Amino acid sequence: MTRETVLNAAHRAAGAKMVDFGGWDMPLHYGSQIDEHHKVRQDAGMFDVSHMCAVDLAGTDSRAFLRRLFANNVDKLQSPGKALYSAMLNPQGGVIDDLIVYFLDETHFRIVINAGTADKDLAWMNACHAEWKHTISLTARRDLAMIAVQGPNARARALTALPELAAADALSPFFATAIGDVFVARTGYTGEDGFEIAIPAERAATVWQALAAAGIAPCGLGARDTLRLEAGMNLYGQDMDESISPLDAGLAWTVDLISPRDFVGKAALLAHGQKHQFLGLLLEDRGVLRAHQQIFSAHGEGEITSGSFSPTLQRSIALARLPLGIAIGDHVEVDIRGKRLAARVLKPVFVRRGQALI
Amino acid sequence: MSNLPANLKYTKSHEWVRAEADGSVTIGITDHAQEALGDLVFVELPPVGKSLSAGEEAAVVESVKAAADVYAPISGVVIAQNSAVVDAPESLNSDAWSAWLFKLQPSDPAAIAALLDAAAYQQAIDAE
Numbered sequence: 001m002t003r004e005t006v007l008n009a010a011h012r013a014a015g016a017k018m019v020d021f022g023g024w025d026m027p028l029h030y031g032s033q034i035d036e037h038h039k040v041r042q043d044a045g046m047f048d049v050s051h052m053c054a055v056d057l058a059g060t061d062s063r064a065f066l067r068r069l070f071a072n073n074v075d076k077l078q079s080p081g082k083a084l085y086s087a088m089l090n091p092q093g094g095v096i097d098d099l100i101v102y103f104l105d106e107t108h109f110r111i112v113i114n115a116g117t118a119d120k121d122l123a124w125m126n127a128c129h130a131e132w133k134h135t136i137s138l139t140a141r142r143d144l145a146m147i148a149v150q151g152p153n154a155r156a157r158a159l160t161a162l163p164e165l166a167a168a169d170a171l172s173p174f175f176a177t178a179i180g181d182v183f184v185a186r187t188g189y190t191g192e193d194g195f196e197i198a199i200p201a202e203r204a205a206t207v208w209q210a211l212a213a214a215g216i217a218p219c220g221l222g223a224r225d226t227l228r229l230e231a232g233m234n235l236y237g238q239d240m241d242e243s244i245s246p247l248d249a250g251l252a253w254t255v256d257l258i259s260p261r262d263f264v265g266k267a268a269l270l271a272h273g274q275k276h277q278f279l280g281l282l283l284e285d286r287g288v289l290r291a292h293q294q295i296f297s298a299h300g301e302g303e304i305t306s307g308s309f310s311p312t313l314q315r316s317i318a319l320a321r322l323p324l325g326i327a328i329g330d331h332v333e334v335d336i337r338g339k340r341l342a343a344r345v346l347k348p349v350f351v352r353r354g355q356a357l358i
Numbered sequence: 359m360s361n362l363p364a365n366l367k368y369t370k371s372h373e374w375v376r377a378e379a380d381g382s383v384t385i386g387i388t389d390h391a392q393e394a395l396g397d398l399v400f401v402e403l404p405p406v407g408k409s410l411s412a413g414e415e416a417a418v419v420e421s422v423k424a425a426a427d428v429y430a431p432i433s434g435v436v437i438a439q440n441s442a443v444v445d446a447p448e449s450l451n452s453d454a455w456s457a458w459l460f461k462l463q464p465s466d467p468a469a470i471a472a473l474l475d476a477a478a479y480q481q482a483i484d485a486e
Binding site for chain 2: 017028029032033034222226286287288290308309311316337
C-alpha cells in the first residue's frame with residue numbers, strides 16, 4: 001500500500017503526475033520538471049517533503065546518545081537552532097541513512113530522516129537505545145507536514161505568505177527556530193537559499209495554498225533530483241547505502257575521525273579506510289549519463305551513482321564512484337549503450353546559488 | 359479519444375507511422391509516449407542507409423527521467439533522419455505529431471496495413 005502525505009489531494013488538483021517514491025505516492029512534476037527546476041534556480045519553488053520523517057529526541061542523555069549514534073560529531077552543535085548533516089552507520093561502516101539533526105537545547109534535538117528508510121532508521125535507533133540505556137525518548141512526528149521552499153526569492157515570498165513567521169527572517173544559514181508550533185529551518189536540498197517548514201498536518205493545505213498565492217511554484221521530485229544533483233548532494237539509496245562506506249561516497253567531510261569519541265561504524269572505517277573517490281562527471285559528447293553506467297579510466301573502472309541532464313548547464317552531469325588516483329580535470333570514458341563516450345572529471349558541485357561552477 | 363490523428367498507424371510500443379505518397383513511411387513517437395517520458399533532452403537516430411527489421415531498436419529518446427528505445431514498426435531501410443529534433447528534443451514534447459524521427463523505405467509495403475489504427479491504439483493505451 002502506498003502512503004499519502006496530507007497534501008496528496010492538493011497535488012492531484014494541481015494536475016501533478018504522481019509516482020511511487022519509497023512507498024509514498026508523490027508528485028513527479030506538475031507539467032514540466034525542467035520549468036520547475038529553473039523556477040527554483042531563478043525565483044522560488046516549493047516541495048512537499050512530508051514523506052520525510054521528523055524524529056524528536058528528548059531527555060538528559062540526548063547528546064550522549066547522538067555522539068555514539070552518528071558519524072558526524074554533535075558536539076559541533078553548541079548554538080540553539082544549529083543544524084548538522086550526518087550519516088548514521090551500521091557496525092560494518094555502511095550508511096543506514098543520511099540525515100539532518102537540529103540542536104534545540106540540551107534535552108531536545110530534532111532529527112529529519114529519509115522517507116524510504118524511516119522505519120528501519122527508527123528500528124535501529126530503538127535497538128541502540130535498548131542496548132545503551134540512555135535517558136532519552138524518541139518520537140516519530142508523523143503529525144507534522146513538511147514543505148521545503150527554495151530559491152533566491154523563496155525566503156522573501158514565504159514571509160510575505162506567512163507573516164506570522166517573520167522571526168525566521170533573522171535565521172542564519174543552517175539554523176532553525178520554533179515559532180509557535182511551526183518549525184522553520186534555513187536548510188534545503190537544492191543548492192539555493194530557502195526554508196524547510198514543519199507544520200501541524202491539519203494546517204498544511206492552507207499553508208501550501210498561501211505559499212502558492214505568494215508566487216512560489218509547486219515543484220515535484222523530478223526537479224528536486226536534478227537540483228540536488230547539480231548541487232552535488234548525495235541521494236540515499238543511489239549514491240550510498242548500507243554496503244557503501246561514507247568515505248567512498250564523498251561524505252568524509254561529515255565523518256569525525258579526529259576526536260577520541262567512539263561511534264557506531266568507526267572501527268570499520270578505520271580498518272578499511274577509503275577505497276574510492278566520489279567525484280563529478282561532465283559528459284563532453286551528446287547523451288545522458290545515468291546511474292550504473294560503467295566508467296573506464298587509466299586508473300581502473302568506476303560507476304556512475306547518479307546521472308541526469310542538467311537543466312542549468314544544458315549538459316549531462318553525474319556523480320560517480322571512481323578509482324583512487326583519478327584527478328580533477330582527467331578524462332574518462334563512460335559506456336552508454338555499448339558506446340564509449342568522453343567525460344571530464346570535476347569537483348562534485350556543479351551549480352550553487354544560481355551560478356554554474358564549471 | 360479524438361486527439362489521435364486518424365491518418366496515422368500506431369504500434370503498441372508507442373510509435374506513430376505515416377504512409378507517404380512516395381511509398382516511404384515517416385516514424386515518430388506518440389503524444390502518449392512523450393507525456394509518459396516527460397521533458398525530452400536527447401535523441402539518437404539511426405543513420406541513413408541502415409537496414410532495420412520490424413521490432414528492432416532503431417532510435418533512442420531520453421527524458422530527464424529515463425531513456426526509451428524507439429523500435430522499427432516495419433522492416434525497411436532508413437532514408438532520412440530529422441536532425442532538427444536532435445538539436446531540439448523538446449519539440450517532441452510540444453508537438454509529437456509533427457516532430458518526426460526518421461523515414462523508412464519499407465521492404466514490404468503491405469506490412470503498414472497490419473499496424474494498429476487509431477481506435478486500436480487508443481484501446482492499447484487505455485489498457486495500460
